[in-house]
Amino acid sequence: MNRYAVLGTGALGGFYGSRLQKAGLEVHFLLHSDYEHVRQYGLRVISPDGDFLLPQVNAYGNVEQMPPCDVVLVALKTTQNHLLDQLLPPLLNPDSIVILMQNGLGAEPTIAKIARHVAGGLCFICAHKIGPGVIQHIDYKAIALGTYLEGYQPAGVSPQLAAVAQDFQKAGIPTELSPDLLLTRWQKLVWNIPFNGLSVVLNATTAQMMADPGLVELIRQIMQEVARAAAGCDRTIPPSYLEERLAHTKNMRPYLTSMKLDYDHHRPLELETIFHNPIQMARRNRVATPLTEMLYQQLQFLDRQNQI
């Protein structure tokens, strides 16, 4: 049976880690500010699936005390990835797999220098941490997992990742195994680039944006540009996919994106993986992305002003 480590016990790491533990798996949580509280009182999940408390969890304030694990779930913000140099090695044995449960593109190659087995995990979930050790799950929870191979070449499905998917499914998490991580990451960017970006620049919820037909047209244009960037990497995202995402978003409850929440809390924005790396990849393939680049420039300005 896989032993799990969760790095970053916020909304994502707290939710998925708790569900895995509740399903009977052995989970070890790395915490930072909430360490003392969670060690004493455990983790609580408030959810439309049913609330639950885990009164006892394996909580750690640093990685040196954690045992090596078969699966390391990285649920830090990508703006914290420079810490992984220090955090990962104590947790790894030669067969461990590190799964980056993060948005955007281009974080895996760096981690592949630290760990032999690396995968990407894309989380389709709306959840917030509302207090120390307390996660409010609002909607959705599915994940997609894909093995990373050098240069994001399609990797198929490994038995190792299939076993992880079984654990997640045992925990009630709809889990998709992607044979092509790069395609899956570009598909998620089709949504993240316009909605995360514009929610910050325009100070708006998804509902406000979707209620404005003129703005929906801009969102569609940005989505089309991201799809062209994906095509430049030989990954096809058909127009019907974009329309599905728009229709789906229209039916979502009013929702502040993760980037908007980061902005409102004066946390640094995840611009490198969601904007910089995709733009660079498009540029290497000679695909022009003027709208995405302008949005990125606007966000960099706002991010810098926000950190002053």
Add this chain to the structure above:
Amino acid sequence: MNRYAVLGTGALGGFYGSRLQKAGLEVHFLLHSDYEHVRQYGLRVISPDGDFLLPQVNAYGNVEQMPPCDVVLVALKTTQNHLLDQLLPPLLNPDSIVILMQNGLGAEPTIAKIARHVAGGLCFICAHKIGPGVIQHIDYKAIALGTYLEGYQPAGVSPQLAAVAQDFQKAGIPTELSPDLLLTRWQKLVWNIPFNGLSVVLNATTAQMMADPGLVELIRQIMQEVARAAAGCDRTIPPSYLEERLAHTKNMRPYLTSMKLDYDHHRPLELETIFHNPIQMARRNRVATPLTEMLYQQLQFLDRQNQI
């Protein structure tokens, strides 16, 4: 001697009209909310050139009581131009000239259906109305005047407009006579499109924007796009002009653009003349303006949210 009408006695109309009257010209002011106050107490200008009060001015609450004038200075926001159908005819004799002291492009053709002689006036001034009949002049004051001919063809300099320029110069206003109104309007748009637009979208002063090298690069790219749109109309704006405008803006005092002030006061934004018309003109000439269009789409969204 020219007799002047000023339509819209806000910062611009109040400043230029007062200076003309102070220089001995006959000026008739149309007022709206400040009518009673100005009729009783006159107009006051606070200025680095020296403060002054005009205790008595020809103030009117409606155009029917105003005499026909040789020169009608339109200093309304372009968002009010639909009123000119009603406001202009009582003021005009066959030789009257209507001068649109307004930003952007594309307002003159409509006015040319009402008045035989139409010109554009571009105001390079920083001034605010700070109370009823009180104008705070902050910096700059120059204007550029250019005759409008059908289709914005270069019109040279008419004796009529040269006489107006003399009046302004007598009033201490540096006045340039432009033989090519369209070129002059595109030159001003090189500044107005990026700075007015981004100041609203990014909630920033000119100083904050100029202090951020990444954002200056975006501003430069937008300026270059506007210069390409001008080139599509056979109007050349060299790169050195853009760099001069940037250098000049860097030396300006921190400054909220007129569009940002409109936004902060929940007034409708002047998007039609500053964004819509220039984009349409570029499109007719098959010049792509993706950055300007995206900025326009963002501003439309913010403008609509701002009016709710």
